Amino acid sequence: MYKAMRAAEVAIWREYLRARVQAKGWDAQRLVRGVRAVPRTLPQGHRWFLLKVHLNAPMTSSRMATVGHGPVLRCAFCRTDGGESWQHLARCGVVLSICDDLFAMGRMPPLHDALPALMLQGDADGASVSATVAVFASIWRVRASCNRLQIVPSLESLRRLVEQSLDCPWLVRCEPTSDRRSRRQARLREPAACPGAAIYRSDGASRGQGIAGDSLGGWGSAVWAPTERGLGEGPP
Numbered sequence: 239m240y241k242a243m244r245a246a247e248v249a250i251w252r253e254y255l256r257a258r259v260q261a262k263g264w265d266a267q268r269l270v271r272g273v274r275a276v277p278r279t280l281p282q283g284h285r286w287f288l289l290k291v292h293l294n295a296p297m298t299s300s301r302m303a304t305v306g307h308g309p310v311l312r313c314a315f316c317r318t319d320g321g322e323s324w325q326h327l328a329r330c331g332v333v334l335s336i337c338d339d340l341f342a343m344g345r346m347p348p349l350h351d352a353l354p355a356l357m358l359q360g361d362a363d364g365a366s367v368s369a370t371v372a373v374f375a376s377i378w379r380v381r382a383s384c385n386r387l388q389i390v391p392s393l394e395s396l397r398r399l400v401e402q403s404l405d406c407p408w409l410v411r412c413e414p415t416s417d418r419r420s421r422r423q424a425r426l427r428e429p430a431a432c433p434g435a436a437i438y439r440s441d442g443a444s445r446g447q448g449i450a451g452d453s454l455g456g457w458g459s460a461v462w463a464p465t466e467r468g469l470g471e472g473p474p
């Protein structure tokens with residue numbers, strides 16, 4: 239039933255997206271065509287980020303200022319006055335300098351403005367779209383951390399942070415999306431009996447705690463000495 243409900247709503251949401259994009263002056267037909275061509279391998283975290291960009295949803299102080307909440311802050315990277323907006327971030331000299339280096343490694347042309355690329359207005363191939371989204375999703379996360387910690391990273395530090403986010407996507411909640419088969423394969427299984435060795439048993443959890451949302455991780459394990467039969471299947 240949920241599947242049918244979801245399918246029935248697709249046309250409504252597509253129209254909503256079209257209207258939102260067009261209201262900002264972008265070509266909605268191109269964007270919808272681009273969304274359909276986004277590679278299947280694009281992680282879900284990057285898809286959410288892309289959707290936020292398409293809906294003008296990234297929460298910057300510039301957006302808050304338009305509804306009367308505080309001033310527009312400086313750019314977290316180049317410290318331009320009033321630069322805390324998505325429009326500036328997409329053209330920020332510091333950000334584009336890092337993009338140039340990363341894109342050159344992938345033999346991609348340099349960007350002068352990331353917004354048209356993220357709004358899928360060109361004819362970029364799937365790999366280029368994935369790379370652009372990955373870089374800017376990382377920059378967006380790094381920006382949030384810099385603002386929270388009130389630090390201004392040097393160009394070199396920023397480059398390292400972005401590279402680290404790309405190398406370790408779980409740091410920015412953008413792990414590659416696994417399908418049902420790979421999830422089943424990765425499931426923990428009881429280890430096979432191993433003669434002459436004890437079998438370790440362990441469990442762990444990491445959940446948000448209270449309203450702060452901080453995660454606390456924990457783990458535990460138990461081990462039983464091997465018996466004469468060489469098994470360690472449970473407490474003696």
Ligand SMILES: [Zn+2]
Binds near residue numbers: 315317321327
């Ligand atoms: Zn800037």
